[in-house]
Amino acid sequence: MTDVHAPALVRVPRTDERYAACADFLDDEAAALDENRLDDWLAMLHPDIDYRVPIRLSRERAAGLALSEGGYHLFEDHASLRTRVERLATDYAWAEDPPSRTRRFVSNVRVFAVEGEDDLVVRSALMLYRECLDHSRPEMLCGARDDRLRPAEDGLRLVRRVVVLDHTVLGTHNLSVLL
Amino acid sequence: MAERATAEQALERGESFELANEFAAVTLTKVRTRNGVRLEIHSPRAGALIRLDPLELEALALQDPELFTRLVGDRGDEVSA
Amino acid sequence: MSGISDTTRRLVNEVERDLEHGLLPMRIFNDADVHADERDRVFTRAWVFLGHESEIPAHGDYVQRYIAGDAFILVRGEDGVVRVLFDSCRHRGALVCRADRGNASHFRCPYHGWTYKNTGEMAGAPFFKPAYGGSLEREHWGLHQAPRVESFHGFVFASLDPDAPSLDEYLGPMRWYLDAIWGPARDGWEVIGDPQRFLVPADWKAAADNFSGDDYHTFYLHRSTVETGVMETPEGTDPSAYFNGYHVQAGNGHNLSCFLLPEPVDGPPGLLGFPRELCSGGAIDAEVFDFARRLIGCVGNVFPNFSFLSFPFTQARDHPAVSTMTVRVWQPVAAGELEVWTWALCPRGASAELRERSYRTTMGTFSAGGVLEQDDAEPWIGLARAARSGFARKIGMKLNYQMGLGEAGVARRVEDFPGGGVAYFPVFEEGVHRGFHRRWAQFMRSDAYPSAMTAEQQDGRGAPVHG
Secondary structure, eight states: OOOOOOOOEEEEOOHHHHHHHHHHHHHHHHHHHTOHHHHHHHHTTEEEEEEEEEEEEOOGGGSSSSEEEEEEEEEEEHHHHHHHHHHHHHHTTTTGOOEEEEEEEEEEEEEEETTTOOEEEEEEEEEEEETTTTOOOOOEEEEEEEEEEETTEEEEEEEEEEESSSSSBBBBSOOOOOO | OOOOOTOOOOOOHHEEEEEEOOSOEEEEEEEETTTTEEEHHHHHHHTTEEEOOOOHHHHHHHHHHHHHHHHHHHHTTTTEE | OOOOOOOHHHHHHHHHHHHHTTEEEEGSSOOOHHHHHHHHIIIIEEEEEEEGHHHGTTTEEEEEEEEEEEEEEEEEOOTTTTEEEESSSSOOOOOOOOSSSSOEEEEOTTOOOOEETTTSOOOETTHHHHHHOOOOOOOGGGGGGGGEEEETEEEEESOOOOOOOOHHHHHHTHHHHHHHHHHSTTTTTEEOOOEEEEEEEOHHHHHHHTTTOOOOOTTTTHHHHHHHHSSTTTTTGGGGGOOEEEEEETTTEEEEEEEEEOHHHHHHHHSOOGGGGGGGGSSSSSHHHHHHHHHHEEEEEEETTEEEEEOOOOTTTTTTOOOOOOOEEEEEEOOOOOEEEEEEEETOOOOOHHHHHHHHHHHHHTTOOOHHHHHHHHHHHHHHHHHHHHHHHHOOOOEEEETTSSSSOOOOEEEEEEEEEEEEESSSSOOOHHHHHHHHHHHHOSSOOOOOHHHHHHHOOOOOOOO
């Protein structure tokens, strides 16, 4: 949904150092998550982070991108994300103990400057490949990320993320992994 | 008189909006033609375009919903309806 | 009425014999014959949940829902009546509605264009005169409908069997408890968003069994949520607090586990923690409302596969606990495979803040990403794997459902429990699970529509039933 009052987005070319900073951020973030360095990942989040994965619907073409009104698979803030990470560190997080083996592929990166602000909007494609226990059939989650990165003293911080999945029925037996 | 798909270009076209569901998508536009103001209803999927004047629209508004069930149900029989 | 396979029949007989001793043959949790027979014996006969009326508020609103793998259109017709239409064109069987949801005055099949009113009646077919002349009587060719559709508190149920009793009769005493849970909301309930759907390689019965009142596992499986402050207890982290609840077998295979205050409290933590101003004492029976005002949390299952859960949780230690309400359907997909449909609801009229916080916490605890539900799937998946094991088959492995049989543990029968049924306290007992499987066996065994099962018969423990 476009907000008529939203500031314009100006494409940042690949050759721009801001593009490189964003692309590096995404790669570093994927590595932190895939390597289970969740505290490192938490440190990449802005304290005001708004993190959502809306429920996607299959509707007629004319409806455009069909997302549930108010329905989310994940709807998190910093505190709830921190709690998820804390939980995984307990001895009782069975869904991730043994941990899933994941590989996040982040590509199709497009960076936009927000007119009049320092934030950068970063749109990318995510494929998360996952195997659990001794199952040899992988689970996969695919979607489009719409991120907002905010410059901080020592780098960028993720302040907003919306992941629109390509699934209406999740083929994963849980969503214990972060997108 | 209602005008059909081969109608000539309108003199003026207002803003269009779409009404769609799983089964149909139509674009509605207020147009000004040589014969006056009309509501243009265009369905690309059905390959149909019609322009209705206020009197014809009023006639639609007066109809029983059952008429529309007949019109919707009996596609292809339009000529002999 | 088709018969069931020999394998199924042997297993059902085994289940009925074994339950008397608190045992259950593990194989029922992953057997292809059982799955196929469940479709005919359970899912096309029992009352099953389709959706909530708040999901289809306007005339013409529809959602595509399933009864054991069969697509149905849950629609509010132009006449305002809610119907459950079989999503299969009468001409050549194609899916008529193919989207998850929408709004339409008529439905048109994409194959040949046969068209139906949103009440299910046939509207027509293209070129009707040249194609069919006068030989097709439209009145006989409307979309097939679930013969029985009823709702209460906005929850729409359907039965595909015209011989099914009314929904009220089918629920029996469970209706009283559901009235205590959903009745107090002054303006009813509303679903927020759309149901979440995800696939779990486990049997639907493992989930329905768990939600029938498995409190025993909360302390261990879900311990991470205690340590992170997601789940609190009134008495802090004293473990015994998890078990000071009541198990109720309400008859007809329905079960619940509930935690009560000693006396009614006119607001949180009673009324499941929802604000008093959203609840009305006037519209429901005084005894039911008293029970509701004692109710601080509950979980239960309406046979066969409709569960509900409401406990105060928090997404994070920093946030105060908030009331939650989830309902779910455990859809059988294949032997040892289920699809979870989960809904989050809130009382109508709740503030925007409560609505959002409750939704986020409900989904944050019980959903695919829910910090409690994530872990639930693990043992159910393990069970599905073991249940199809050749070794387990060879030795006829039985699972232990013996808690509460005899006088060994501390659970004791509670007489005159407010809503009726067979009640035990504390929850150190597994009668609720045995009762679920007992009703399952009855449905599987019965060639005719299964008769009502009293709470005593469901429990099977008490004084012998004469005659």
